[in-house]
Amino acid sequence: MVTVLAMSTATSPKSSLAKLVLGPKPKPFKIMVLGQSGVGKSALVVRFITRRFIGEYDPTLEKVYTFQTVIDNEMVYFEILDSAGDSHESEYANLESNIRWAEAFILMYSVTDKCSFDECHRLKFLINYNKRRRRLTSTKDSALETPVVLVANKADQVEDRMVSTEEGQRRSKEIGCVCFHEISVRESIDQVWSVFHDARRFYRVSNKWSWGRSEPPADVHPTALGRPLSRAASDSAPDEAITFSTSNAPFCRRWTEADLDEEVEVSVARSDSTSSSGKSECADEFRARASTDSRLPPRPARPRHPHSARPLPASVRRMSVAMKGDNTNSY
Numbered sequence: 123m124v125t126v127l128a129m130s131t132a133t134s135p136k137s138s139l140a141k142l143v144l145g146p147k148p149k150p151f152k153i154m155v156l157g158q159s160g161v162g163k164s165a166l167v168v169r170f171i172t173r174r175f176i177g178e179y180d181p182t183l184e185k186v187y188t189f190q191t192v193i194d195n196e197m198v199y200f201e202i203l204d205s206a207g208d209s210h211e212s213e214y215a216n217l218e219s220n221i222r223w224a225e226a227f228i229l230m231y232s233v234t235d236k237c238s239f240d241e242c243h244r245l246k247f248l249i250n251y252n253k254r255r256r257r258l259t260s261t262k263d264s265a266l267e268t269p270v271v272l273v274a275n276k277a278d279q280v281e282d283r284m285v286s287t288e289e290g291q292r293r294s295k296e297i298g299c300v301c302f303h304e305i306s307v308r309e310s311i312d313q314v315w316s317v318f319h320d321a322r323r324f325y326r327v328s329n330k331w332s333w334g335r336s337e338p339p340a341d342v343h344p345t346a347l348g349r350p351l352s353r354a355a356s357d358s359a360p361d362e363a364i365t366f367s368t369s370n371a372p373f374c375r376r377w378t379e380a381d382l383d384e385e386v387e388v389s390v391a392r393s394d395s396t397s398s399s400g401k402s403e404c405a406d407e408f409r410a411r412a413s414t415d416s417r418l419p420p421r422p423a424r425p426r427h428p429h430s431a432r433p434l435p436a437s438v439r440r441m442s443v444a445m446k447g448d449n450t451n452s453y
């Protein structure tokens with residue numbers, strides 16, 4: 123009704139009144155959910171929007187959902203593209219143009235399906251490729267970073283699990299995702315919300331920073347900075363649900379890159395002190411990561427999160443496969 127008024131009176135004085143009442147059209151936050159067929163993409167999106175878990179969806183449908191909600195005291199107008207899981211050769215152009223459309227990604231696999239886990243490699247490569255090309259051809263958008271949140275779904279299917287939590291964490295780091303969530307869309311609405319919230323927060327932070335700010339904006343939630351929040355559960359019990367102390371982040375099983383770095387750091391320290399062969403396991407791991415099977419693009423030299431101005435000692439920088447974490451504690 124209101125829209126009709128605004129359109130039909132476009133040249134009359136009422137149009138400015140309508141504009142005044144309606145305000146400018148809000149800029150949508152365009153997010154794309156990617157992953158192999160059957161991992162639960164539609165279930166995730168519908169759960170986020172309706173809070174309900176609906177069992178079956180049309181697998182061929184590719185759909186954009188619009189939804190608005192408040193995140194970190196700000197109204198966010200989501201446009202969520204639930205992509206079709208099976209992309210054949212002929213649909214690559216479509217997939218790539220969808221990737222160029224999006225401003226953030228949820229890359230999803232099922233813990234019960236190893237193929238879907240492996241597919242994340244390829245999809246992340248496609249994202250990198252298309253976003254890099256965009257940077258070369260665009261001026262304004264060139265400043266934007268594109269956060270990718272890796273999500274492992276169907277954690278409730280304990281008996282059928284084929285991909286461990288640790289493998290998921292490692293993969294998230296290897297392919298350069300901003301954070302990793304292991305969730306069950308069926309079991310937990312909070313976990314679903316935390317995925318979308320993180321996508322938004324990381325987008326917001328990287329977006330603001332890339333416009334030349336040297337300090338984090340005051341209104342940005344620390345979660346989005348990759349800074350670990352204080353936890354109710356012990357770090358030494360990674361299999362237990364982790365709850366965060368902030369009231370608007372009651373999420374569990376979420377790992378930012380900073381969290382993962384801490385874990386790597388601990389394991390490096392352990393292997394250095396316990397290795398009896400004299401050969402550093404850490405160095406082996408480093409080489410394994412550094413070697414490429416030609417499927418992974420090289421990681422960009424530019425950090426996704428701002429680092430403190432203080433340069434790291436050379437030895438630490440060499441280890442920065444793990445992108446070690448002074449920067450995580452400096453805000």
Ligand SMILES: Nc1nc2c(ncn2[C@@H]2O[C@H](COP(=O)(O)OP(=O)(O)OP(=O)(O)O)[C@@H](O)[C@H]2O)c(=O)[nH]1
Pocket residue numbers: 157158159160161162163164165166176177178179180181182183205206207208275276277278279305306307308309
């Ligand atoms: N057990 C369990 N089943 C789930 C979960 N999430 C989704 N499913 C089921 O997984 C199946 C596939 O879910 P969809 O949401 O259709 O998967 P999709 O990735 O959108 O699949 P395409 O549309 O083919 O790309 C459905 O039967 C869902 O009910 C979950 O967290 N746990």
